Amino acid sequence: MLFTELPLTDSLLEGLDAMNFKETTPIQEQAIPILLKKKDVIACAQTGTGKTAAFLLPLLNNLQTDDHDQNKVNAIIMAPTRELAQQIDQMMEGFSYYTPFSSVAVYGGNDGEAWDVQKKGLLNGADVVISTPGRLLSHINLYNIDFSGVKYFILDEADRMLDMGFYDDIMKIVKLLPKDRQTVMFSATMPPKIQQMAKTILRNPEEITISVAKPPESIIQSSYICYESQKMEILKLLFKNKKPHKVILFSGKKQKVKEIAKTLQKMDLSVGEMHSDLDQSQREHVMREFKNERIDILVATDIVSRGIDIDDITLVINFDVPYDVEDYVHRIGRTARAGDSGMAITFVSPEDQHLFEKIEQFLQKKIYRIPVPSELGETPEYNPEEFRKQKGTKRNSSKRRSSTKPGGNDKREKVEKSARSGNKQRKGYKNRTIKGSKEESVNNVTKENENLKNDLSNKENSNNNQNRKRNNRNNRKRKPVQENTQQNFNPAQGKVKSNKQDSNDTTPAKSTNKRLVKKKDLNRSDISAAETGNKGVSAEVKSGKGKDTGSRKMKAVAKKQDSAKVKNESVKQQEKTAKKKWWSWWPFGSK
Structure with a gap:
C-alpha cells in the first residue's frame, strides 16, 4: 500500500515525500487506519519494521484535525533508552516539518544546559513529549509538566521497559494522566507482564501481531x-x-x-x-x-x-x-x-x-x-x-527440585506437617526434662570436682619423681671421670706410660691412613671398570654389531615423517577449501 492511499493530511504527505517514504510496511498498513480512529492498540512488532512511523503519523494527523490546547502538552511518548528517545524525536522533526507542532526529548545523562532546555519545553507546553520514565518522573516531582491536556499516551518497546524495571515508574505516570485518552503499546514480545499491564491501562484494545519474528533471508x-x-x-x-x-x-x-x-x-x-x-x-x-x-x-x-x-x-x-x-x-x-x-x-x-x-x-x-x-x-x-x-547437576546441587512424580508434593507436605507436630511434641518433652537435667547437672559438677582433685595429686607425684631424677643426674656429673687408658710400667724409670696420642703431635693415626687408602683403591677400581666397559662398547661398534637395529629405527622414523606430511597436506587442503567458502562472501576488501 502507498502512503497516498491513507487518509493523511497534505502536510504529512509532503513530509513523507521529502523523506522518500513511498510504500507502507505491514505494521504501518494495519496500525495507521486503526489509530486514526482513536482506538487503543496493542501491537506486537519487531524492530526495523517501521513501527515508529506507525504511531507518529496518526498522532500528528489527529493533532492536526482535532481541537487541542496549544499551550499544554498533548501527547507523551515513552521510550526505554535515551538513544531510542532521540531517534523518535528525529523522526518527529522530519514528519512534522510542514506542520506547526513542536516536540521535546526528555532524557537523563546530560548537563545542566540540557536540563534547562527540557524544562522550558515542558513549561511552555510542547505538543509532544518524548521521554524516558525516570527523567519524566524527576520533572513531575519538580512540577515542570502539566498533564491536564494529554490526549495521547504511547509506550514504545514496552517489554524492554519492563525488563529494565520501569513498571512502577510507568504506573505512577499513568495515574497522573487523564482517563479520557488514547493509549498505544508497541512491544517486540508479548510476555505475561505485558498482557497484564495492557489490561490495566488499555480500554478494549485492538490487537495487531506482525509475524516477522524471524530475521530476513538476506x-x-x-x-x-x-x-x-x-x-x-x-x-x-x-x-x-x-x-x-x-x-x-x-x-x-x-x-x-x-x-x-x-x-x-x-x-x-x-x-x-x-x-x-x-x-x-x-x-x-x-x-x-x-x-x-x-x-x-x-x-x-x-x-x-x-x-x-x-x-x-x-x-x-x-x-x-x-x-x-x-x-x-x-x-x-x-x-x-x-x-x-x-x-x-x-x-x-x-x-x-x-x-x-x-x-x-x-x-x-x-x-x-x-x-x-x-x-x-x-x-x-x-x-x-x-x-x-x-548445568542441570549444578542447579540440583544448589536448589531443591520440586517433585515431578504424581503425589510427590503431597508427600512432602505430609512430611512437613509431621515435622511441625514433632516440634510441638519436642517442646513439651523439653519442659518435662528440665528438672531431671538440673539434678544431673549437680551430680556432674560434684564428679568434676573429684576428678580435679585426683588430677592435682597425680601432678604432685609426677613432679616429685622428676625432681628425684634431676638430683641423680647432677650427682653423676659431679663424680671424677676416669681415663680409659692402657697403662704400661717401665721398671727403669718407675713411671707409667699411656697409649694416648700427644696433643702436640700432628701426624695422623695409622687407622685413618688405612681408610683413605681403601677409598683411593675403590675409586681406581671404578675408573678401570668404566674404561673396560667403554672398550667393550667401542669394540662392538667396530665389529659392526647393532647396525641392523639402527637402520630399522631410521626406516620407521622416515615412514612416520612421510605419513605426517601426507596428513598435513590433507589438512591444509581442507583449510584452503574452507577459507575459499568463507572469504568468498566476506564483505570487506583487503587493506
Whole structure:
C-alpha cells in the first residue's frame, strides 16, 4: 500500500515525500487506519519494521484535525533508552516539518544546559513529549509538566521497559494522566507482564501481531564453535588483513566491551564503544561518528540492539550468545535493513551451546559453522545436551527440585506437617526434662570436682619423681671421670706410660691412613671398570654389531615423517577449501 492511499493530511504527505517514504510496511498498513480512529492498540512488532512511523503519523494527523490546547502538552511518548528517545524525536522533526507542532526529548545523562532546555519545553507546553520514565518522573516531582491536556499516551518497546524495571515508574505516570485518552503499546514480545499491564491501562484494545519474528533471508548467518579463550584470537584473524566498514560487535557485559575495544584499537582500527558508563554527550558523539563513517567498528552492549536505526551495517558479530532468542533477532536485525544484504557471526562457547540450540530451533535451520583456524588449537565439540546436563547437576546441587512424580508434593507436605507436630511434641518433652537435667547437672559438677582433685595429686607425684631424677643426674656429673687408658710400667724409670696420642703431635693415626687408602683403591677400581666397559662398547661398534637395529629405527622414523606430511597436506587442503567458502562472501576488501 502507498502512503497516498491513507487518509493523511497534505502536510504529512509532503513530509513523507521529502523523506522518500513511498510504500507502507505491514505494521504501518494495519496500525495507521486503526489509530486514526482513536482506538487503543496493542501491537506486537519487531524492530526495523517501521513501527515508529506507525504511531507518529496518526498522532500528528489527529493533532492536526482535532481541537487541542496549544499551550499544554498533548501527547507523551515513552521510550526505554535515551538513544531510542532521540531517534523518535528525529523522526518527529522530519514528519512534522510542514506542520506547526513542536516536540521535546526528555532524557537523563546530560548537563545542566540540557536540563534547562527540557524544562522550558515542558513549561511552555510542547505538543509532544518524548521521554524516558525516570527523567519524566524527576520533572513531575519538580512540577515542570502539566498533564491536564494529554490526549495521547504511547509506550514504545514496552517489554524492554519492563525488563529494565520501569513498571512502577510507568504506573505512577499513568495515574497522573487523564482517563479520557488514547493509549498505544508497541512491544517486540508479548510476555505475561505485558498482557497484564495492557489490561490495566488499555480500554478494549485492538490487537495487531506482525509475524516477522524471524530475521530476513538476506542475512547470511554463521558461527564459530570455540572456547572462550579463542574468541579474541578469532577476532584478530578476522580483521588482520581486512578493512572493516560499519561493523557492530555485541557483548552482554560492559567490561568485555571495553576489553574488545582496546584489543581492536591496538590493531590500528577505528573503534568506538557504547555502554552504560558513558554519559549522554559521549554516547551522542560515538553514534554521530559511527553514522558519519569516522568509526568503522562499534562495540556495544544490547543498548544498541533495539530501536537504533543505522543504515548500511555490513556485519554484526555476537561475541557471546544472547540469552533470549528475541535478543538474537534484535542484534542481527541491525544489518540487512531496507532490503539490503548483511552478515551475522556468532561466537559459541561450550557454556552457550544450549542457548545457540534454541536459536537454531527457532529459526528451523542449522547455522553454518565456520572452521576455526588450526593454529588456534583444538575446538570443543558441539554437544548442547552434555553441557545442559552439567548445568542441570549444578542447579540440583544448589536448589531443591520440586517433585515431578504424581503425589510427590503431597508427600512432602505430609512430611512437613509431621515435622511441625514433632516440634510441638519436642517442646513439651523439653519442659518435662528440665528438672531431671538440673539434678544431673549437680551430680556432674560434684564428679568434676573429684576428678580435679585426683588430677592435682597425680601432678604432685609426677613432679616429685622428676625432681628425684634431676638430683641423680647432677650427682653423676659431679663424680671424677676416669681415663680409659692402657697403662704400661717401665721398671727403669718407675713411671707409667699411656697409649694416648700427644696433643702436640700432628701426624695422623695409622687407622685413618688405612681408610683413605681403601677409598683411593675403590675409586681406581671404578675408573678401570668404566674404561673396560667403554672398550667393550667401542669394540662392538667396530665389529659392526647393532647396525641392523639402527637402520630399522631410521626406516620407521622416515615412514612416520612421510605419513605426517601426507596428513598435513590433507589438512591444509581442507583449510584452503574452507577459507575459499568463507572469504568468498566476506564483505570487506583487503587493506
